[in-house]
Amino acid sequence: MFLGDYRIEVIPDTEFRLDGGAMFGVVPRVLWERGCPPDELNRIPLNMNCLFIETPGERILVETGIGEKWTAKETSMYGISRKQPFAETLFEKTGFGPEDISIVVNTHLHFDHAGGNTIPHPTGKAVPQFRNARYFVSESELDHAENPHERDRASYLPENWRPLQETGQLEVKPDSYEVVEGLKLEQIRGHSETMQTVRLTRGGQTLYGFADLVPTRHHLPLPWIMGYDLYPAETLEVKKRLLPRAVRENWICLFYHDTEMPLCRLSETDGRVTTTGV
Numbered sequence: 001m002f003l004g005d006y007r008i009e010v011i012p013d014t015e016f017r018l019d020g021g022a023m024f025g026v027v028p029r030v031l032w033e034r035g036c037p038p039d040e041l042n043r044i045p046l047n048m049n050c051l052f053i054e055t056p057g058e059r060i061l062v063e064t065g066i067g068e069k070w071t072a073k074e075t076s077m078y079g080i081s082r083k084q085p086f087a088e089t090l091f092e093k094t095g096f097g098p099e100d101i102s103i104v105v106n107t108h109l110h111f112d113h114a115g116g117n118t119i120p121h122p123t124g125k126a127v128p129q130f131r132n133a134r135y136f137v138s139e140s141e142l143d144h145a146e147n148p149h150e151r152d153r154a155s156y157l158p159e160n161w162r163p164l165q166e167t168g169q170l171e172v173k174p175d176s177y178e179v180v181e182g183l184k185l186e187q188i189r190g191h192s193e194t195m196q197t198v199r200l201t202r203g204g205q206t207l208y209g210f211a212d213l214v215p216t217r218h219h220l221p222l223p224w225i226m227g228y229d230l231y232p233a234e235t236l237e238v239k240k241r242l243l244p245r246a247v248r249e250n251w252i253c254l255f256y257h258d259t260e261m262p263l264c265r266l267s268e269t270d271g272r273v274t275t276t277g278v
Contacts, residue, residue, distance in 0.1 A: 001263075001278070004203025006182070007054040009093045010254070010262045013065025013086055013116065017043035017079030023215070025227040035218045043079055046216070048112055049262035051209060051254060052094050053200065055180050059096060060103045061130070062198055062209065063256065067115025069126060069159065086116050087129070101130040105179055106137045107211040108195040109145040110155040113256075117160045126159040128167055135164045136179065138187060139172040141194040151230060152192065188213065190235030191228070198254070207252040207263075213238055215257040217264065220273045243273050252278055 001008045020042050024032040029042075036044040048065040065086055070078070087098050106114045117135060118126035128135075145156045164170035175187035175194070185196040191212040198209035212228070213235055214220065222239050225232045246253055247268045253275075255262055264275040 002203070003200060003205050003207060004182075005056060006200070006202045007052075008200075008207065009052040009054075011050040011052050011061070011065075011086070011090050011093050012262070013048035013050060013089070014080060014082040015045050015047055015259065016066055016081070016112070017041075017045055020044040022227040024219075025225050025229070025232065027224050032218065032224070036216075039079070041079075045079075045259050046257040047259045047262070049254065049256050049258065050116075051198065052090070053183065054094070058102045058180055059094075059100055060105065060179065060183070061090075061101050061133075062105045063107065063113045064104060064116030064129065066112045067118070067160065069115070069118070069120050098130045099132055101133045103179060104130050104133045104135045105185065105198075106135070106141075107185065107198065107209070108141050108192060109137060109161055110152075110212075111157050111160060113211070114160040115157070118163050126163050128164055128169055133169065135161075135170045136173050136185075137161070137170065138175055138177075138185070138194060138196060140175055140187070141196070142170075142172055144192070144194050188238055189231050190238050191226070192230050205252065206249060207254060208242075208246060209254040209256065210242075211256055214243075214253075214255060216255050217258050217261050217275050219255075220266070220275070244268070247273060 020038040023044060038044050050065055051062040053060040091097050116129055119129040121127045148156045178184050182200055182202045184199045187196050195211055197211050200207040225235050229235050247266045250265055252263055263278050266273050267276050
């Protein structure tokens with residue numbers, strides 16, 4: 001897909017599973033299980049849909065998935081079913097390897113968004129997966145990752161960013177900034193205090209990545225908000241503001257955790273927002 005002169009590809013990492021109740025918060029299981037049937041452990045399948053953007057001067061990767069540094073116990077707990085390394089999927093989708101990526105952007109540093117920043121090394125120490133890339137993260141998100149509280153401490157794993165500091169590849173950014181012309185990161189409270197969303201405007205079109213504000217298409221109904229969100233009332237207000245705009249301006253929407261429809265446009269009928277094709 002092209003937006004103007006920018007090439008766009010979705011790079012799916014791997015399927016994993018999280019508790020369905022946690023993924024839908026106060027929504028009763030009898031409602032959410034219609035679209036997301038859970039397994040025997042009440043977990044629903046999710047993916048990590050990373051965004052590759054090739055510009056005339058850069059090859060950019062937004063998010064890096066869950067990574068490959070998990071123990072057998074953790075792999076079982078999260079239901080990770082990796083069929084191949086992320087690097088192979090990247091090459092299949094783009095023709096480029098990790099060494100060709102020039103910029104990596106993390107909307108936030110939760111393990112399912114930044115886990116692929118680094119890979120295991122025979123020495124036992126994690127090393128950067130994208131050895132020639134500059135890694136971008138907001139300063140406020142990095143500060144929080146280094147000083148998490150009890151509510152979200154389990155989501156932050158230092159091996160996903162400290163090796164980048166050691167190599168000098170990690171660059172801290174403002175709460176809102178432009179990566180390259182037309183590609184903007186904006187901090188929006190809701191899922192957390194410091195998570196960012198992604199907006200790419202090029203060739204008269206807009207692609208918007210909601211990150212974890214609207215993780216799947218099943219989270220389009222306004223009150224369908226994750227139990228993981230630290231500020232769910234603010235997530236609600238953001239959805240009330242952004243979703244009508246996405247319909248009105250015909251955005252291409254990226255749902256980071258959707259297993260079947262990572263990219264789509266939205267329409268509204270009788271007050272209900274639904275997905276349409278890209």
